[in-house]
Amino acid sequence: xxxxxxxxxxxxxxxxxxxxxxxxxxxxxxxxxxxxxxxxxxxxxxxxxxxxxxxxxxxxxxxxxxxxxxxxxxxxxxxxxxxxxxxxxxxxxxxxxxxxxxxxxxxxxxxxxxxxxxxxxxxxxxxxxxxxxxxxxxxxxxxxxxxxxxxxxxxxxxxxxxxxxxxxxxxxxxxxxxxxxxxxxxxxxxxxxxxxxxxxxxxxxxxxxxxxxxxxxxxxxxxxxxxxxxxxxxxxxxxxxxxxxxxxxxxxxxxxxxxxxxxxxxxxxxxxxxxxxxxxxxxxxxxxxxxxxxxxxxxxxxxxxxxxxxxxxxxxxxxxxxxxxxxxxxxxxxxxxxxxxxxxxxxxxxxxxxxxxxxxxxxxxxxxxxxxxxxxxxxxxxxxxxxxxxxxxxxxxxxxxxxxxxxxxxxxxxxxxxxxxxxxxxxxxxxxxxxxxxxxxxxxxxxxxxxxxxxxxxxxxxxxxxxxxxxxxxxxxxxxxxxxxxxxxxxxxxxxxxxxxxxxxxxxxxxxxxxxxxxxxxxxxxxxxxxxxxxxxxxxxxxxxxxxxxxxxxxxxxxxxxxxxxxxxxxxxxxxxxxxxxxxxxxxxxxxxxxxxxxxxxxxxxxxxxxxxxxxxxxxxxxxxxxxxxxxx
Numbered sequence: 299x300x301x302x303x304x305x306x307x308x309x310x311x312x313x314x315x316x317x318x319x320x321x322x323x324x325x326x327x328x329x330x331x332x333x334x335x336x337x338x339x340x341x342x343x344x345x346x347x348x349x350x351x352x353x354x355x356x357x358x359x360x361x362x363x364x365x366x367x368x369x370x371x372x373x374x375x376x377x378x379x380x381x382x383x384x385x386x387x388x389x390x391x392x393x394x395x396x397x398x399x400x401x402x403x404x405x406x407x408x409x410x411x412x413x414x415x416x417x418x419x420x421x422x423x424x425x426x427x428x429x430x431x432x433x434x435x436x437x438x439x440x441x442x443x444x445x446x447x448x449x450x451x452x453x454x455x456x457x458x459x460x461x462x463x464x465x466x467x468x469x470x471x472x473x474x475x476x477x478x479x480x481x482x483x484x485x486x487x488x489x490x491x492x493x494x495x496x497x498x499x500x501x502x503x504x505x506x507x508x509x510x511x512x513x514x515x516x517x518x519x520x521x522x523x524x525x526x527x528x529x530x531x532x533x534x535x536x537x538x539x540x541x542x543x544x545x546x547x548x549x550x551x552x553x554x555x556x557x558x559x560x561x562x563x564x565x566x567x568x569x570x571x572x573x574x575x576x577x578x579x580x581x582x583x584x585x586x587x588x589x590x591x592x593x594x595x596x597x598x599x600x601x602x603x604x605x606x607x608x609x610x611x612x613x614x615x616x617x618x619x620x621x622x623x624x625x626x627x628x629x630x631x632x633x634x635x636x637x638x639x640x641x642x643x644x645x646x647x648x649x650x651x652x653x654x655x656x657x658x659x660x661x662x663x664x665x666x667x668x669x670x671x672x673x674x675x676x677x678x679x680x681x682x683x684x685x686x687x688x689x690x691x692x693x694x695x696x697x698x699x700x701x702x703x704x705x706x707x708x709x710x711x712x713x714x715x716x717x718x719x720x721x722x723x724x725x726x727x728x729x730x731x732x733x734x735x736x737x738x739x740x741x742x743x744x745x746x747x748x749x750x751x752x753x754x755x756x757x758x759x760x761x762x763x764x765x766x767x768x769x770x771x772x773x774x775x776x777x778x779x780x781x782x783x784x785x786x787x788x789x790x791x792x793x794x795x796x797x798x799x800x801x802x803x804x805x806x807x808x809x810x811x812x813x814x815x816x817x818x819x820x821x822x823x824x825x826x827x828x829x830x831x832x833x834x835x836x837x838x839x840x841x842x843x844x845x846x847x848x849x850x851x852x853x854x855x856x857x858x859x860x861x862x863x864x865x866x867x868x869x870x871x872x873x874x875x876x877x878x879x880x881x882x883x884x885x886x887x888x889x890x891x892x893x894x895x896x897x898x899x900x901x902x903x904x905x906x907x908x909x910x911x912x913x914x915x916x917x918x919x920x921x922x923x924x925x926x927x928x929x930x931x
Contacts, residue, residue, distance in 0.1 A: 351546025355444030445556025547633030727763030
């Protein structure tokens with residue numbers, strides 16, 4: 299979002315240069331991508347995060363600057379002198395959720411013309427082209443306050459009816475850009491008895507457009523449901539400045555400020571205009587958001603020692619009100635700040651992210667996660683025996699609960715399940731193991747295991763589950779013996795196999811992980827040799843080399859020697875190995891892809907040749923290998 303530096307100064311005192319302001323705001327949570335000088339002004343291009351819809355305005359960013367520099371906002375309160383107008387509108391809101399607040403004024407006796415040059419200049423810095431005084435003023439007030447506004451030609455609305463409802467699938471409206479739009483079910487529209495004339499929250503309709511003949515307008519500033527606006531905008535692939543703001547949340551308490559600012563500016567532009575009484579319908583007022591504040595928890599989270607008084611000062615500067623240990627969230631932040639961790643983030647922003655301590659991990663005091671290491675050790679044992687690890691969902695299919703031998707009242711139920719299959723948490727891994735076997739009917743043999751949580755009303759625990767297909771259970775018994783476990787391997791009953799549509803015998807065993815007793819000195823996890831290496835920007839060069847060596851030589855030893863020959867060797871990959879009498883008695887061919895790469899430049903031909911010569915030399919010296927191309931030309 300592009301914002302004028304001079305326009306910001308209308309709302310808050312700024313003594314910093316545009317460049318310094320941009321840097322400070324970036325550290326305050328509002329990244330400024332660029333600062334561009336345009337005439338006597340500077341334009342700051344902000345990257346506003348989706349949660350900060352309150353900052354999609356001059357006022358919103360001015361609030362942030364005032365909090366950052368501990369200065370006061372300079373807000374003009376527009377006083378609107380109203381006159382009696384013998385015209386009315388009939389506002390009907392079908393569902394309060396669609397339009398929680400509808401604010402409007404009828405303005406009569408207007409004259410369509412150009413907007414003031416200064417206004418046009420400010421709008422140009424944002425990216426708007428001038429259209430006429432009415433449209434420009436609604437755009438100007440929207441950018442200034444964050445409240446989207448729309449002006450309807452009153453005389454084009456039959457009987458002043460503004461019926462706000464959701465569209466039926468397939469209904470159409472022609473918008474101001476001349477596009478006939480087929481609406482999704484649920485889009486918010488405004489209609490009279492004859493026609494739909496507004497795609498609410500996104501774009502006005504041609505049927506109520508303000509044009510050169512317009513004499514009376516309905517100036518509207520409403521709050522629309524952000525989810526429905528987003529759905530319609532995405533469905534239509536049509537994002538506007540209004541929809542962009544509505545999707546992110548518009549301040550419920552600032553509709554009047556937006557409407558009155560625009561009305562006052564219209565009066566300045568059209569001195570003969572008459573401004574009607576305020577129409578303000580609050581069909582669904584949001585509940586005030588209150589959060590319990592505990593500075594001890596905040597300091598623990600941030601790793602700071604900020605005093606309570608200091609934290610309250612930070613929050614007050616940001617517009618929050620505090621009473622004892624309760625923080626009242628301002629209306630313009632109600633979409634963003636919900637929990638105490640959000641308050642901690644606000645405190646951290648004012649305190650300064652750069653001032654947060656850097657806490658390095660103390661390797662001497664760090665404790666190893668013995669449970670994790672033990673689990674990984676068990677997995678290695680089972681994998682080496684020939685078992686395959688599975689990962690499955692933690693649910694149990696409701697239809698299979700009785701046949702598995704469980705009672706529903708003994709299971710843990712999900713409060714709002716997505717389907718019957720996800721309504722209960724599994725009490726054991728057996729169902730998960732059988733699901734996997736059922737999905738692999740053509741595999742000649744299935745030997746699987748899983749180590750994961752199971753759930754009962756009394757709590758949760760880690761369980762090890764093993765399962766093997768086939769009449770014999772030698773591998774399963776070997777795993778039980780290797781893990782030094784005392785149990786019987788069980789055969790899955792036929793009725794259960796039939797329920798899962800499994801047509802072969804299955805043996806299984808289940809253990810609590812606590813029952814697997816392995817001495818801690820048996821397993822270790824050493825990560826001290828892991829080092830980060832940046833990825834090169836340049837594609838690797840691949841060359842192939844084939845050698846004739848003794849057939850008993852271990853190829854992995856050759857790969858190891860080649861790999862450590864030069865730091866620019868990225869990978870040595872064996873792609874061919876075979877024995878043949880044509881190479882001589884007890885000889886074999888081994889061929890490798892040699893991947894070469896520089897970190898900061900492409901490989902040079904002379905360097906490639908040098909490395910290949912060294913590889914040929916080391917294979918000859920260490921293994922007596924000869925380059926195949928030299929032996930068999």
